[in-house]
Amino acid sequence: MKNEMKRCLITFESPTMAQKAQRLLRERSIPAEVIALDGKYSKRGCKSGLSLSCAHTDRACEILINNKIRYSDVVV
Amino acid sequence: MCRAVRQSGGNPGRGSHSLARAASDILYSARERVAKHFGAESENVVFTQNATHALNIAIKALAKRGYKIVMSDMEHNSVCRPVYALAKQGVSYDFFTADSDAERVIESLMRVCDHSCIAVACSVASNICQLRLPIADIGRFCRERGMIFIADASQCAGSMDIDIERDGISILCAPGHKGLYGPAGSGVAVFSSGAASECAKFQTIIEGGSGTLSADRYMPEVMPERFEAGTVALPAIAGLCEGIKFVDSIGTDKIYAHECKLAKYVRERLCDTEKIRLYGEGEGSIVLFNVEDIPSQRFAQMLDERGICARAGLHCAPLAHAKLKTGVDGAVRLSFSPFNNVNECEETVRTIKELIR
Numbered sequence: 001m002k003n004e005m006k007r008c009l010i011t012f013e014s015p016t017m018a019q020k021a022q023r024l025l026r027e028r029s030i031p032a033e034v035i036a037l038d039g040k041y042s043k044r045g046c047k048s049g050l051s052l053s054c055a056h057t058d059r060a061c062e063i064l065i066n067n068k069i070r071y072s073d074v075v076v
Numbered sequence: 077m078c079r080a081v082r083q084s085g086g087n088p089g090r091g092s093h094s095l096a097r098a099a100s101d102i103l104y105s106a107r108e109r110v111a112k113h114f115g116a117e118s119e120n121v122v123f124t125q126n127a128t129h130a131l132n133i134a135i136k137a138l139a140k141r142g143y144k145i146v147m148s149d150m151e152h153n154s155v156c157r158p159v160y161a162l163a164k165q166g167v168s169y170d171f172f173t174a175d176s177d178a179e180r181v182i183e184s185l186m187r188v189c190d191h192s193c194i195a196v197a198c199s200v201a202s203n204i205c206q207l208r209l210p211i212a213d214i215g216r217f218c219r220e221r222g223m224i225f226i227a228d229a230s231q232c233a234g235s236m237d238i239d240i241e242r243d244g245i246s247i248l249c250a251p252g253h254k255g256l257y258g259p260a261g262s263g264v265a266v267f268s269s270g271a272a273s274e275c276a277k278f279q280t281i282i283e284g285g286s287g288t289l290s291a292d293r294y295m296p297e298v299m300p301e302r303f304e305a306g307t308v309a310l311p312a313i314a315g316l317c318e319g320i321k322f323v324d325s326i327g328t329d330k331i332y333a334h335e336c337k338l339a340k341y342v343r344e345r346l347c348d349t350e351k352i353r354l355y356g357e358g359e360g361s362i363v364l365f366n367v368e369d370i371p372s373q374r375f376a377q378m379l380d381e382r383g384i385c386a387r388a389g390l391h392c393a394p395l396a397h398a399k400l401k402t403g404v405d406g407a408v409r410l411s412f413s414p415f416n417n418v419n420e421c422e423e424t425v426r427t428i429k430e431l432i433r
Contacts, residue, residue, distance in 0.1 A: 013288055013296060013298045014288060014299070014301055015089035015100065015287050016089065016118070016299070017119055017298070019104040020119060023104070034092075035092045036090065036091055044289040044290075045290035046287070046289070046290050047288055048287075048288060
C-alpha cells in the first residue's frame with residue numbers, strides 16, 4: 001500500500017488537545033479525524049487519536065511541536 | 077443552543093460516532109471563543125456550572141493545612157464560603173482592603189500576605205457598588221511573590237477588557253449568564269499557562285469520567301479534563317459561545333460605557349431626592365440605594381409591581397454591605413445592560429419618585 005493511503009495515528013491524553021491539533025492541522029491543509037482509542041493504545045485506558053495519512057505524519061508532528069501541542073505517540 | 081440539542085446529542089470527547097464528533101466540535105469552538113476573549117489557550121478553559129462552581133474549583137485546588145488565602149473585605153459568598161470551608165481543614169485566611177486605588181490595595185496586601193500566603197482571591201468588581209479593583213497591580217503583586225491570583229470576574233466579564241496573561245491572573249472565574257449573555261448553568265474557570273502547567277498539583281473537587289485514561293484511579297493530569305468530570309452542559313456552553321460572540325461584536329469598553337452612562341443618569345436624578353440614600357462613590361454601572369423607612373425587599377417588591385425588576389437584600393455579599401453600612405436589610409440594586417436605554421431609566425426614576433411620594 002502506498003504511504004498516502006496508509007493511516008497513521010497521533011495519540012493524545014487529552015481529547016481537547018486532539019481537537020486543537022485537528023484544527024491546527026486542517027488550517028494547514030492536513031486532513032485529520034479525531035477518534036476515540038481503546039486500551040490497545042494505552043494501559044491507562046482510552047485515549048484520543050488523530051487519524052491521518054502517513055504521508056503527512058512527519059509534517060504534522062513538526063507543526064504540533066512548533067505549536068507546543070503535546071502528543072503521546074505516533075502509531076504507524 | 078437548539079442546534080446543540082437537535083443535531084449533536086452525543087457526548088463530547090467520549091465516542092467516535094458522528095453525534096459525539098459534532099458535540100466535540102461545538103464544545104471546542106466554545107473553548108476557543110472563551111480563550112480568545114480572555115487571552116488564554118483553549119485547553120485551559122474549564123467549563124463549569126457557574127462562577128461559584130469555578131471559584132470552588134480554583135480555591136479548593138489549594139487546600140493544604142498551614143496555607144493562607146487572602147481575600148478582599150468586600151467578597152461575595154462565592155469566594156468567602158469556600159475559604160471558610162477550607163479554614164475547617166487548617167487553611168487560614170485574612171482580608172485586604174478593597175479599594176480602587178492601586179497603592180492602597182498593595183499596601184494592604186503587603187500587611188496581610190506573609191510567607192504562608194499562597195493565594196489572593198477576590199472579585200474584580202463589586203456586585204453591589206461601582207468599585208473595580210486594580211487587578212493588574214494585584215496580579216503583579218502575586219506574580220512577584222509566586223502566589224496564585226484567583227480573580228472572580230462575575231460582575232465585569234463582558235464589560236471589562238480582561239487578559240489573564242497581561243493582568244497576571246492565575247485562574248479567572250466567571251458565570252456565563254451575566255455579562256457574557258449565556259444561559260444560566262454555564263460558567264468558566266480559565267487558567268493561565270503558568271497555572272495550567274502546574275495543574276497536577278491542584279486538587280480536584282469533583283471526580284469521575286473524563287473520557288480519557290479511564291483505567292487510572294485518579295483524574296487525568298491534563299487540562300481541561302482534570303477539572304471537567306462528567307458530561308458537560310453542551311447546550312448551555314453553546315449558548316455561552318453565542319453570548320460571547322455578541323459581546324465581542326460590540327466590545328467590552330462600549331458595553332461598559334453604555335452601562336455607566338445609564339447608571340449615572342439614574343444616580344444623578346436620585347441623588348438629591350429626599351428619603352433616598354445612595355451608596356458607593358464614583359462612576360460605575362450599578363446603582364445601590366435605600367429608601368427611608370422602607371425595607372429594601374419591600375421596595376423592590378413595589379418596583380416589581382410597577383414592572384421594574386430590581387434585586388434587594390444583601391446580594392450574597394454581607395461583607396460588602398457591612399462596609400457600605402447599608403444595614404441589616406441591605407439595599408436595592410439597579411443594574412444595567414446593553415439592552416436598556418435612557419427612556420427605561422427615566423421611567424425607573426419617575427416610578428421610584430412616585431412610590432416614595
